[in-house]
């Protein structure tokens with residue numbers, strides 16, 4: 001008999017095919033009655049496979065008495081209730097490293113796209129404005145300006161490496177100074193970092209400790225000429241303060257891949273012209289998603305074989 005695993009949200013078909021070869025896959029996302037499904041179908045589940053943003057709540061963990069492992073398809077595991085897992089000795093794994101470069105690429109692309117007004121420029125060509133009105137309105141340069149990286153972990157470091165190619169003055173904030181941050185200025189206080197920056201990248205792993213670390217004072221320190229780029233989690237930002245500041249011009253602009261309540265983001269975002277909106281796809285390339293799927297399966301396989309887990313969180 002194949003072990004039962006519970007899949008919280010769908011994966012690409014290529015992953016589902018592979019998972020189904022080894023496991024009796026229970027698809028929570030297809031259940032019309034979630035409670036009945038968990039009670040009747042998922043009682044023998046020993047593993048959860050989930051996406052970074054979907055996670056596993058204490059309630060769900062509590063309803064799966066045989067659960068032994070949660071394998072997360074993503075580097076962020078903030079949506080998994082680690083306390084509930086620790087209490088029962090449930091292991092948790094994630095997919096670090098394989099997605100680092102793609103996430104950094106998208107963050108830098110978002111900065112360029114927003115600063116140079118590329119979405120509006122595309123529209124200018126398509127709707128005939130170019131021929132009718134002439135030159136596209138001038139935008140702001142990127143190269144040589146000041147960037148701040150809030151969280152110089154794997155992704156933050158790759159963002160900074162790319163920004164060097166634009167001859168930017170790079171500063172960063174983290175819990176401590178990093179030995180690998182050569183040529184970058186350490187500014188511990190996020191408000192001071194924002195004050196120093198034209199572009200502020202949020203690349204922190206989200207946790208209860210980092211909730212709203214990008215606070216109203218940070219947003220206002222970035223100011224009317226500043227741009228906030230978030231490729232981490234929405235919870236790192238005080239979104240109400242962000243919306244207010246974008247609406248009244250106390251913050252210049254933002255480029256966001258993540259939102260509170262996503263995919264149902266606050267409709268106020270849709271009315272703003274000074275924000276670039278992306279659908280949480282920083283790791284969304286075929287190559288990286290295939291590598292993430294494989295790592296999810298490798299962690300599950302190692303668990304069921306009694307081998308050390310390749311990428312454990314706990």
Ligand code: 8YV
Pocket residue numbers: 051052053073074075076077099280281282283
């Ligand atoms: C998602 C992510 O898991 O790595 C993370 O933390 O949030 C993403 O990679 C991905 O979008 C799949 O849903």
